[in-house]
Amino acid sequence: MDNNLNLLPPDAPVSQETQGASSPQAPQLPMPPKKKKGKGCLIAVGIFIFLMILTAIFSDGDDKAKHDSDSLAIDSTEVVTEDMVEQSDVVTVDSAKIIELxxxxxxxxxxxxxxxxxxxxxxxxxxxxxxxxxxxxxNSEGKPENLRFLIQYYADDWLFIDSYTFLIDGNTYTFSHPDVERDNNSMIWEWSDTGVAQSGEVAQILYAIKNAKEVKIRFNGRQYHKDKVLSQKDIKAIRQPIEYVEALGGRF
Structure with missing residues (x-):
């Protein structure tokens, strides 16, 4: 062994000459950063969820606004209805007409x-x-009620009246099933006394007579009938009580 051989310390760098024939190593290039998988998908999902939340918020707002609007409309309708009821309960008295009648x-x-x-x-x-x-x-409060229509027939012979037909200014009206009572001695008489509220036919007839110029009545019996022209006195006896009811604040 050559004692003149210089020994290098273990940690001394080795020169190319020392490495001898060993091939040089290729330089290592830096690796590109690794992409995080799924990050783009998460962002897309997040945006979608955010948009869904916004849609729900605005939808709730619209529903609430519509509900409030509907509630306001209902409240307004109730107020109008209550006002109409209150107005319909108002009694109007015509003092001048009362004095006249x-x-x-x-x-x-x-x-x-x-x-x-x-x-x-x-x-x-x-x-x-x-x-x-x-x-x-x-009534006990002085308010008019129970308007009634009285018809009386007095003659020599029975008709056994079962209905009345009215000819009012050329228009025909029928009172079909009056509750007729009868009595007699040397003469006969038949009559009916009907509450106007009990018969729509009667209400219609009286409404027509109220403004009529000419009125005729036919008493319809089982076999025969009898016609009569109502005098102005008769028409007035029908019309004036209706006008009196209205003047006292009643309704017809």
Whole structure:
């Protein structure tokens, strides 16, 4: 062994000459950074969720606004309805008309019920007489109610009336099933006394007579009938009680 051989310390760098024939190593290039898988998908999902949340928020807002609008409309309708009811309950009294009509009527108080019956002075005192009129009652508060239509037929022979036909200014109206009562001695009489509220036919007939110029009535019996032209006195006995009811704040 050559004692003159220089030994290098273990950690000394080795020169190319020292490495001898060993081939040089290729330089190592830096590796590109690794992409994080799924990051783009997460962003897309996040945006989608965000848009869904915004849509839900605005949708709730629109629903709430619509609900509030509907509630306001309902409240407004209720207010209008209540106002209409209150207005319909308002009683309008025509004092001048009352003063004008009162002299044409008599008032009879039922001492048992306290009801005052208001009748035209032209009403027949008894049922055994021809006559036609309307009349009504005043309750304990002085308000008109129970408007009625009275028809009386007095003659030599029975008709056994089962209906009435009215010819009012050329238009025909029928009162089909009146509740007719009968009595007789040497003569016969048949009559009906009907509450206007009980019969739509009667209400229609009276409404027509109220503004009529010419009125005829046919008493329809089982086999025969009898016709009569109503006088202006008869028409007034029908019309004036209706006008009196309205003047007192009642309704027809």
């Amino acid at each position: 009162k002299p044409f009527f008599t008032e009879k108080k039922d001492e048992f019920t306290g009801i005052i019956w208001v009748e035209p002075k032209t009403r027949p005192k008894y049922t055994n007489a021809n006559g036609i009129c309307t009349y009504f009652a005043l």
